[in-house]
Amino acid sequence: MIRSSRLPSPAGVRSPRHRVYRLFRELRRRGVNNRRTRAIIRDWMAGRRDPAFDLVKYRGAVKAAVKHAHQRLPGEQRAFLFAPSGVRAFETPLFERWRRAHYEQSAIYELPYTVAEGFAAKHRIPREVFLERIRPRMTRLDPGHRLAPGQRVMIVHLNPVYDADDFDVRRPAPAVPTAGVRDAEDLPALVEPARFAEGRVGLDRLRAHLDDRAARFLGDVT
Structure with a gap:
């Protein structure tokens, strides 16, 4: 309760x-x-x-x-949530792209990935076509996470595809270590383990990170 x-x-x-x-x-x-x-x-x-x-x-x-x-x-927030059909054009750019995506396929690819995915299904866009057209947006790191100066991407793999042969996330290439992240908002929680895997932080730092995440989670649900 x-x-x-x-x-x-x-x-x-x-x-x-x-x-x-x-x-x-x-x-x-x-x-x-x-x-x-x-x-x-x-x-x-x-x-x-x-x-x-x-x-x-x-x-x-x-x-x-x-x-x-x-x-x-x-x-415009109330109109967007409760009466979007009564608005001819939203001033908020993201709201307007959402409105146009109902009838204009090009607007789909400027929306957050999961929202775009839903519109693609509604418009019956073939999956391979959707993935090809959304790819430029995904390479810009749609979750909004950016690199600090001097850092580089080791691996980013969003919305993973399951590989039935290996019972694992399908890798971009056999030699690329890959972790599937279904929801991009979980990505920050994986940064510290990734740094540990690279040897950039020690075991004590990793343990402290995991303890902190556990404490935050327990604090949120109690």
């Missing part, structure tokens, strides 16, 4: 976004909707650095959270 007294403060919610929205859905399903719960949802969502991205990628989950928290939305 989830009690609001056991929920973390907005600043303490550090899980990846998709997990937070899953928690909000569960709170709604269980009828947890007191003042503190609504404040946590409202303040967490107000603190998002790129709210337009969240509204597009997690549209259904955001819509449910907004309803549950009785949240007021600024600007």
Whole structure:
């Protein structure tokens, strides 16, 4: 049973976004909707650095959270969630690309990958055609993670394909070590293990990182 007294403060919610929205859905399903719960949802969502991205990628989950928290939305956000068909053109670029993607296939490839994937299925675009056209965007590292000066990419493999022959993620090449990341938001959690594998950090640093991740996770769910 989830009690609001056991929920973390907005600043303490550090899980990846998709997990937070899953928690909000569960709170709604269980009828947890007191003042503190609504404040946590409202303040967490107000603190998002790129709210337009969240509204597009997690549209259904955001819509449910907004309803549950009785949240007021600024600007075009409410229209985007609840009445997009009544808008002839959005001023927010990402909202407008989403609107155009309903009837203009070229707009699909400027959307977050999972959203673009859904539109591709709706337009019945062959999978191989979609992957070929979305590839330039993926090489720009769509999750928004960038390299620091002087660093280089060792391996990035998003939305992995399962290789039934090896019971493993399909590798770009046989000699390339590959880790499949289904949700790009989990990528930061893998950075420290990757550094350990490269020999750039020691075992103590890796253990400290794993302890910190475990503490954050337990803090979020208790």
